[in-house]
Amino acid sequence: MKKIVEFTVNGEPREMTVDTCRSLLDALREEVGLTGTKKGCDVGDCGACTVIVDGEPVNACLMLAVEAEGRSVQTVEGLQPGVDRLHPLQDAFMRHGASQCGFCTPGILMMAKKLLDDNPNPTDEDIRFGLSGNICRCTGYTKIFDAIKSAAREMEAARS
Amino acid sequence: MRRFDYHRAETLEHASRLLTELGDDTFLFAGGTDLLVEIRERLRRVRNVVDIKAIPGLSDITYDETRGLTFGALVTVGRLERLPLVRQRYPNLRAAFASLGSIQVRNRATVVGNICRASPSADTIPPLIADGAFVHIYSRTDMRVVPLSEFFTGPGRTVLAKGEIVTGITVPPAADNSGKAYLKHGRRKAMELSTVGVAVSLLMEEGVCSDIRIALGAVGATVLRASQAEAMLRGTALDAATVKSAADKAMEECTPISNVRASADYRRDMVGVLTGRAIKQALETFA
CATH class of the missing domain: 3.30.43.10 (Uridine Diphospho-n-acetylenolpyruvylglucosamine Reductase, domain 2)
Structure with missing residues (x-):
């Protein structure tokens, strides 16, 4: 069975016709054409598919596309403020080498964005707790934590 | 899929x-x-x-000093984890909620779902049983209320009949003289299923333990009460020697199996260690 789903992606109203069995992750990638959100484990363990739905981060693999009806979804494609401008987190990830193979990066960026939105000055422990549902097999996490702390400082400086 | x-x-x-x-x-x-x-x-x-997410009335959270904390079937683990009332009055529930899955999972997972799945290792079950929680069950002919301790009949099995739906859970009020703890033991802190989980909820009156409930997770076909250990502790001052004997008794009362996560012997040992530790942590409320 297919259903028409009307929802908002990165601030833009969208409509998609999806099979009711389909996950939000598959629908975003294959119906909407936003392939920034990655499919790692597809069972909610790795966090690569993290998107923000109505302000809360969730695993897009563990949500059905039909559940997105009327809701607002933010993906990594919506993170940068303009075509030629990166989000401070994206910029810091590049400078710190916080991304190696890059597969976990979109999920980690979305989780880090939510973390800094709620808590502009996170401690190391806050960052560890905030990213505990995101697995990275390349970096050893240290550079990711460095990048997030650096982005937090820059965002703080930009506000003051 | x-x-x-x-x-x-x-x-x-x-x-x-x-x-x-x-x-x-x-x-x-x-x-x-x-x-x-x-x-x-x-x-x-x-x-x-x-x-069931479009059904009205299942997303409410209420608290009052006589009835306690009630939350509906659609209330997520994350919402309860972040609730100041839970942090302040139910540190045991807060510990269980914060250790379930990941933040992303908790923003979707419901406590009622965790309970209805009836896994012996479910994190939310031991502290809710230790607190004496009960479940509200809807059927087309009537509503019934069942103590959570009587809800489970085996791994993945509950007393729910066909067509019955759990609409919510009520946790009795947290008394000022109560102490509560939930300790989860796993190989890592996040995204982990419990190897053993121990919950303790107790009441102290003038230095004497007037009531205590101990619930053991992942060491039996369902979450178990260590009722003989509890009986040894009631009416005592919870001194170290009594707590040690009761923890040994809890080891005898549990019925763990060996699986990929741990051996039965290890689980039994950890029940002893964690029961003692959980009682100590529950008492820290009064320190």
């Missing part, structure tokens, strides 16, 4: 009717963090999914 039909229930009556009429292989869908994984990994045969 294996195919299934998706139904959106408008009312409890509607959901209950769908559960009865669509036959076996029909499952309620709230958070979906277990069900979708089970479908994808072919652990459960699912033909129909009944989404």
